Amino acid sequence: xxxxxxxxxxxxxxxxxxxxxxxxxxxxxxxxxxxxxxxxxxxxxxxxxxxxxxxxxxxxxxxxxxxxxxxxxxxxxxxxxxxxxxxxxxxxxxxxxxxxxxxxxxxxxxxxxxxxxxxxxxxxxxxxxxxxxxxxxxxxxxxxxxxxxxxxxxxxxxxxxxxxxxxxxxxxxxxx
Amino acid sequence: xxxxxxxxxxxxxxxxxxxxxxxxxxxxxxxxxxxxxxxxxxxxxxxxxxxxxxxxxxxxxxxxxxxxxxxxxxxxxxxxxxxxxxxxxxxxxxxxxxxxxxxxxxxxxxxxxxxxxxxxxxxxxxxxxxxxxxxxxxxxxxxxxxxxxxxxxxxxxxxxxxxxxxxxxxxxxxxxxxxxxxxxxxxxxxxxxxxxxxxxxxxxxxxxx
Numbered sequence: 001x002x003x004x005x006x007x008x009x010x011x012x013x014x015x016x017x018x019x020x021x022x023x024x025x026x027x028x029x030x031x032x033x034x035x036x037x038x039x040x041x042x043x044x045x046x047x048x049x050x051x052x053x054x055x056x057x058x059x060x061x062x063x064x065x066x067x068x069x070x071x072x073x074x075x076x077x078x079x080x081x082x083x084x085x086x087x088x089x090x091x092x093x094x095x096x097x098x099x100x101x102x103x104x105x106x107x108x109x110x111x112x113x114x115x116x117x118x119x120x121x122x123x124x125x126x127x128x129x130x131x132x133x134x135x136x137x138x139x140x141x142x143x144x145x146x147x148x149x150x151x152x153x154x155x156x157x158x159x160x161x162x163x164x165x166x167x168x169x170x171x172x173x174x175x176x
Numbered sequence: 177x178x179x180x181x182x183x184x185x186x187x188x189x190x191x192x193x194x195x196x197x198x199x200x201x202x203x204x205x206x207x208x209x210x211x212x213x214x215x216x217x218x219x220x221x222x223x224x225x226x227x228x229x230x231x232x233x234x235x236x237x238x239x240x241x242x243x244x245x246x247x248x249x250x251x252x253x254x255x256x257x258x259x260x261x262x263x264x265x266x267x268x269x270x271x272x273x274x275x276x277x278x279x280x281x282x283x284x285x286x287x288x289x290x291x292x293x294x295x296x297x298x299x300x301x302x303x304x305x306x307x308x309x310x311x312x313x314x315x316x317x318x319x320x321x322x323x324x325x326x327x328x329x330x331x332x333x334x335x336x337x338x339x340x341x342x343x344x345x346x347x348x349x350x351x352x353x354x355x356x357x358x359x360x361x362x363x364x365x366x367x368x369x370x371x372x373x374x375x376x377x378x379x380x381x382x383x384x385x
Contacts, residue, residue: 012230014295018285022279051312064205066209086212
């Protein structure tokens with residue numbers, strides 16, 4: 001992708017920042033479990049509501065500095081598994097990528113590690129990598145690092161979205 | 177940690193901490209928002225909306241070569257839409273747009289003050305984009321309230337802009353609203369922009385032709 005402004009990043013004038021990103025979920029308790037335990041969010045408000053055609057119950061949780069998620073109970077509007085947009089992407093340190101893969105797997109969440117074709121560099125050289133996975137309701141997430149050492153294990157460009165599916169009824173995995 | 181809400185549901189019980197440590201227990205944390213994507217049908221349409229109406233700045237142009245070569249499902253365009261960290265990515269995906277009565281997922285942004293919200297509403301009005309001002313609880317006329325402007329982009333992706341203190345008045349709706357009332361035809365925006373914002377796809381031949 002070409003960059004129109006290669007110098008200092010431009011600054012838009014009207015909108016200040018993100019108030020919150022809303023995520024549709026089937027089950028609030030299950031969503032809270034996923035976002036707090038698996039992704040590390042902290043609950044800000046458990047008994048919230050979002051307005052729409054009706055007052056929809058929700059849980060507000062802060063996922064990282066300045067970004068709050070509203071997990072909203074909604075009975076429809078799910079994304080097909082092989083449709084990658086909309087999605088939300090957050091940055092993690094490259095040193096944590098392998099541990100995130102193991103952490104997601106331990107919670108029964110399949111993931112795909114992807115190097116984009118634009119970023120094909122020599123083995124060992126720090127580069128951009130994407131870690132794709134789904135929440136229990138099928139909402140697509142991406143964790144990305146800009147300083148992950150290139151290796152030959154991850155996919156380049158493509159991944160199979162069906163490999164990420166695990167289904168809302170099958171999660172969380174049973175205790176051992 | 178409680179997993180019951182006032183809304184009554186909890187079929188999860190306590191977190192299975194005996195099975196897997198939490199992200200916090202592993203010392204894993206998300207650093208910051210990088211981007212979020214919305215599916216769009218035509219970059220010229222979306223670019224017109226997000227730059228001219230919402231004040232965003234294009235920071236990355238689409239590259240169609242991987243798509244045309246069959247190595248990618250689409251292409252994308254980056255917009256710096258707000259001042260804080262993070263960017264919007266418009267992704268060419270001519271399917272998967274939200275339904276008229278669907279409110280979530282959506283993206284809510286902030287403006288600093290009532291003047292900036294008024295400027296946004298003026299731009300939406302000028303662009304003939306339907307919007308609605310909503311607050312959860314009524315107040316006295318002129319009393320500053322936290323307020324949300326709900327509207328959609330031309331592809332019907334739901335957007336919200338929150339103002340921390342906006343004078344309550346007759347134009348402000350209290351409580352629920354009809355999200356379908358915010359829909360408008362994408363084709364009207366498509367007529368305003370030149371061709372080239374989406375790949376030319378081969379037309380399907382009819383049988384016998």
